[in-house]
Amino acid sequence: MQATGSDSALFDTLRKVFGFREFRPNQERIVRAILNKRDVFAVMPTGGGKSLCYQLPAVLLPGTCMVISPLIALMKDQVDGARANGIRAAHLNSSLCPEERTAVMHDLLSNSLDLLYVAPERFTLEQFREMLGRVNISMAVIDEAHCISEWGHDFRPDYLSLSALVTLFPDLPVTAFTATATHLVQQDILDKLSLRDPLVVRASFDRGNLFYDIRFKENSGEQIAAIVRSNQGKAGIIYRTSRKNVNDTTAMLKAKGFRALPYHAGLGDEERKRNQDAFIRDEADVIVATVAFGMGIDKSNIRFVIHADLPKSIENYYQETGRAGRDGEAAQCTLLFSQGDIPKVRFFIDTITDEAERARVLAAFSKVIAFASTSVCRRKTLLDYFGETYPHDNCNSCDICLGTREVIDATTESQMLLSAIARTEERFGATHIVDIVTGSRNQKIRDFGHDRLKTYGVGKGREKKFWRQLIDELLARKVIAKSEGLFPMLYLLPKAVQVLRNEEKVEIVRVREKKATGNVKNLVEGSYDHELFDLLRSLRKQIADELGIPPYVVFSDRSLRDMASILPQSDETMLSVSGVGEVKLQRYGQQFLALIKKYRKEHPEETSRLPILPR
Structure with a gap:
């Protein structure tokens, strides 16, 4: 031409x-x-x-x-x-x-x-x-x-x-x-x-179809499993920083019945390729991977991405979450974050011998921590990093904007924690301190006689999750710090004295999750015939396997959703489906039209509400 x-x-x-x-x-x-x-x-x-x-x-x-x-x-x-x-x-x-x-x-x-x-x-x-x-x-x-x-x-x-x-x-x-x-x-x-x-x-960096969600990391295995379960049968990527974490997470998901496969540099070339191909061809729903995975993936129907560990930079985070929802349909991006993860990444950063490179990497990582810790709209913060101003006050598609933000005066609770740290001579870690204030009866508490401290059990009215989040907040505000080493201990910084004397308040922003998951689910599902969509997916997989190509190359999920919405009955109406050109109509169209025709005949009650389209 x-x-x-x-x-x-x-x-x-x-x-x-x-x-x-x-x-x-x-x-x-x-x-x-x-x-x-x-x-x-x-x-x-x-x-x-x-x-x-x-x-x-x-x-x-x-x-x-x-x-x-x-x-x-x-x-x-x-x-x-x-x-x-x-x-x-x-x-x-x-x-x-x-x-x-x-x-x-x-x-x-x-x-x-x-x-x-x-x-x-x-x-x-x-x-x-x-x-x-x-x-x-x-x-x-x-x-x-x-x-x-x-x-x-x-x-x-x-x-x-x-x-x-x-x-x-x-x-x-x-x-x-x-x-x-x-x-x-x-x-x-x-x-x-x-x-x-x-x-x-x-162009705008705003991926309007992505839902950004940052959760306090407490039991990462259960949290990951819950997200995968809520996206049952949908494609997703879970990023972990180490090969061991990749293998452990994959084994956990398999034990729970999910179709999950690992991907990291420790696997042989053949196994990595086999796992990647299985994911691309919809034979596995979830890939658990190190950041080595994804650059070679053009799969358009990835519905969720989980960062179970902290990414090294905002660019990495943006690129890795960007592998979700390439078809323009809604997708969920979840980051599990705890201040306890920071020293693990810092350890590797500190091993960089080039001083300028180490400073650059550390600066990039600091922006990730700020992004995860902020109470400002996630989308606004991300776009700001790339020099773009988000024009709205509420994006309606991040955990901050869909949650109910409330400012809590946690000064008294902070004093409880600081007192427990001081009374145990700054010799214990976060878990033990939380056990003291919540009144745990475990053996370690009794062995040290910490069940006789004045602060023992003073915070049993609140869940352990609250206390762990508060410790994270105090670490972020430099009220307390963690020692180096395999078993880090909490110790007080000068600012702790001001908090104990009521000279400085500790206010924390808590985000109570509200309809976040449901909102994403509704965005993804939309108004189309879900049973027909599943049948169309099966036909797409059959054709793709016969041709030796990925299913999304035949038709994208969006194309199938369009078909399951308008139920085309002719070449003309099939060409009105997004992503269906003349070549694809000629190669695959008749098989999909035949399936839709058969479905309409077998489900007259389901299709009678649809508009009459040209034949």
């Missing part, structure tokens, strides 16, 4: 190839700039539709669009997805055997590809660059562009070679995309790539 920026060519391709009737925010501007051979730099959040911004011009422009991406594990899925829409796509990386590489090179040299995905390492090879001189390249795309910045959270030295792209392709558009970049990282990327008068697009 010849390059043109005309409305008819643009919107016909959008509808027929991709199955969409309109562009998402910023997409049309970017597409038109590329078609006019202008360089582009775009910061767009995950789920914002970055791939369409270059795939659509790749279809319209003569020649091959070269996409440079570090995500080798993801390339095949991206190629499968493009091919499912009728786009001629291939990837060239170390995962291919010699015969496969030869076939891709033949297609490339014969001008038979619209899209070619390559790893940055291949671009550094002189032989590959020379070969590009014999190929009709339409444009160059740099995906995950933050990897070129040493200020970013995922710097990769191989990306530095990409600064040569503007020299190599002086007359072609060079574009760069990333989902996460502060203003500092953005400027660093622009400087390193030397883009020529680029269109710079900084």
Whole structure:
């Protein structure tokens, strides 16, 4: 198809190839700039539709669009997805055997590809660059562009070679995309790539379909199991910091009957790939993983992400939570947080020998603690980090905004804790101090004679959870501190004297959870036929298995929900479903229409309320 920026060519391709009737925010501007051979730099959040911004011009422009991406594990899925829409796509990386590489090179040299995905390492090879001189390249795309910045959270030295792209392709558009970049990282990327008068697009970082939820971490195993149970049968990722925690959490979930698999660097390459493929193909619902997992995942229907340990930076947190809800449907992001986790991360930070790097990592981690501790809207705090102002007072989709905030004067309770710490000569940890104030009868309390202290049992009217949260608050306010070592002990800081003398009040903000989970559930479920949706999912899985591709490549969850909502009966109405273009209609449409027709016949009472659609 010849390059043109005309409305008819643009919107016909959008509808027929991709199955969409309109562009998402910023997409049309970017597409038109590329078609006019202008360089582009775009910061767009995950789920914002970055791939369409270059795939659509790749279809319209003569020649091959070269996409440079570090995500080798993801390339095949991206190629499968493009091919499912009728786009001629291939990837060239170390995962291919010699015969496969030869076939891709033949297609490339014969001008038979619209899209070619390559790893940055291949671009550094002189032989590959020379070969590009014999190929009709339409444009160059740099995906995950933050990897070129040493200020970013995922710097990769191989990306530095990409600064040569503007020299190599002086007359072609060079574009760069990333989902996460502060203003500092953005400027660093622009400087390193030397883009020529680029269109710079900084989309909103607001993922409106994500619900942000931070909970006090007390019994992480039970808390994780409860969240998974409330999302039974839905896809989710649980992030843990250590391999041991990954294995333990996976074993716990399996013992409770959940379809969970582990993913970490300690597993063999084959087992990691097998587990990742099982998750992508809906054969496992939950992946428990270290942060090594996710960069190679294009799964669109992840409904929840749990951080059971603290992430190292806001960028990491944003990127990892961003793997949920890529299809635009509602998803839940939960972080379990306790001040007790802070020393564990600090231990690893303190082992960094480079002083400047250690200071940078510590500063990034401090912002995570501030984010987890704040009583301000989570969305507002996240957007503020990326230099964006959230315009509303209440986002209605975070634990703060959906909870009832109340300020409690906890000065008296704080004095109880401080007195217990002082009376035990600052020789015990948080659990023992809480046991004293709540009047525990355990053996350790009796052995030390702490059941005879004045503070013994003074706080038994409140749950242990309250006291543990209050200790966290006193640690955060630097009223008390923890000693280093395997068995950290609490001790008083100078500010404790002021609290004990009533010279300083301790007020804490408590968030009482209110309809949070139910709200997310309602957002996800919506008004569609759930039984039909499950049948459509089963058919999608069957087709995907036969073709050897991930189910979401056939149709996204959103497409299936649309089908289960409007129950299309004809090609025309099937084409009105989001994500159904002409190629997908031709390849898969009749099987889904037949299933819907059969369902309508067997459930007349369920479908009689639906509008009559054209046949």
